[in-house]
Amino acid sequence: MFKISMLAIAFMSTPMEVDLVNRFDQLQLDNGLFLDRASDRTTVSSAATGLGSFALAHAATRGLRDPREVTERLREAFQVTISANPVQNRGWLSHFTDAEGTPKSYSEVSTIDTALFYLGMERAAELLGEDELLAEIRSKRDEIDVDYVMRNGQFLHGFYWPDDPAPSGERKPVFIRHRWNDSSEGFVIYKLFELEFQFEIRRIDYPLFVYLYPLMFFEDETYVALLGEALQFQIQEYGYSGVTATDGPDGYTIYDQNLISPLLLSAVGSRFPAALETIEKYSLDPAVAAYYIPSGWVTTDDLTIDLASAYVLLVKWNAFETVTEVTGEPETQAVRVAEKLEN
Numbered sequence: 001m002f003k004i005s006m007l008a009i010a011f012m013s014t015p016m017e018v019d020l021v022n023r024f025d026q027l028q029l030d031n032g033l034f035l036d037r038a039s040d041r042t043t044v045s046s047a048a049t050g051l052g053s054f055a056l057a058h059a060a061t062r063g064l065r066d067p068r069e070v071t072e073r074l075r076e077a078f079q080v081t082i083s084a085n086p087v088q089n090r091g092w093l094s095h096f097t098d099a100e101g102t103p104k105s106y107s108e109v110s111t112i113d114t115a116l117f118y119l120g121m122e123r124a125a126e127l128l129g130e131d132e133l134l135a136e137i138r139s140k141r142d143e144i145d146v147d148y149v150m151r152n153g154q155f156l157h158g159f160y161w162p163d164d165p166a167p168s169g170e171r172k173p174v175f176i177r178h179r180w181n182d183s184s185e186g187f188v189i190y191k192l193f194e195l196e197f198q199f200e201i202r203r204i205d206y207p208l209f210v211y212l213y214p215l216m217f218f219e220d221e222t223y224v225a226l227l228g229e230a231l232q233f234q235i236q237e238y239g240y241s242g243v244t245a246t247d248g249p250d251g252y253t254i255y256d257q258n259l260i261s262p263l264l265l266s267a268v269g270s271r272f273p274a275a276l277e278t279i280e281k282y283s284l285d286p287a288v289a290a291y292y293i294p295s296g297w298v299t300t301d302d303l304t305i306d307l308a309s310a311y312v313l314l315v316k317w318n319a320f321e322t323v324t325e326v327t328g329e330p331e332t333q334a335v336r337v338a339e340k341l342e343n
Helices: 006-012 015-026 046-061 067-084 111-127 131-142 187-192 209-217 221-238 262-268 274-281 304-316 320-327 333-342
Strands: 154-160 174-179 246-248 251-253
Touching (some): 046 111, 067 131, 111 154, 209 262
Antiparallel strands (some): 246 251
């Protein structure tokens, strides 16, 4: 399947890459599903399962994981997720589920999380050369009721099921009326279903992750340009870049100009060298997923979507060597966690 010796590729891997791949071990369950975050063993994210599976498929092609084991868990994760999804969701997936794939009662049914799940699964199967599984994934994708969440040719963000004593067949969803019509990650929903999309609203001041997600799956020059402009916008506004949605000292934070992701900057550094200047400016560990500038706080928890999106782009853009040349080898996450426990 793979033309280069697995052992040879493994020896070529940087310590940073080995560390990142090892961090997935605490995020993936035995049934292949991926936790939303390492510290919560009860909550799975459908997007995390898609992105995490895609990341580990890359790791398998690079000799850092057994392709057979990765394939088995990929297949099981897909089947568990699809089997547990209620019929009334019409193929669309809940953002959050329990460890067996059953939707959390509070979770919205999300168009973007569904797209990230399916695209991650498809790309993983392609990388692993699993044509039969790929066909199964695409077959289930084609069963999704696309029209159910479209209005005037644009996808809604999703819907949720309110608390209602009525029988399930009589319950009515509440639709989330916000539309994916801007220069954000919603682009991937249209690409999943091979639909044309032109955003009506062009913004470069979103959290940086929204420009990364499309580039995980598609080498789209529009989003490459948007990412570059977004980085420059932050540099001009704040004197540094890396502001994104991630964990902060007070929990998950959508946007705080003081909260940055060195790991995200590492992922884009080979394509946009200015991103690495922030890592140098603050002498940051490039493998840290979140850093709060005023206090120097760093996260010791991993979010699957943050780790997976960064790892995939580090691989796709051949960025590990670039990061190492600029910053030197970082300490590992295991060392950081051990030091925090000691203190």
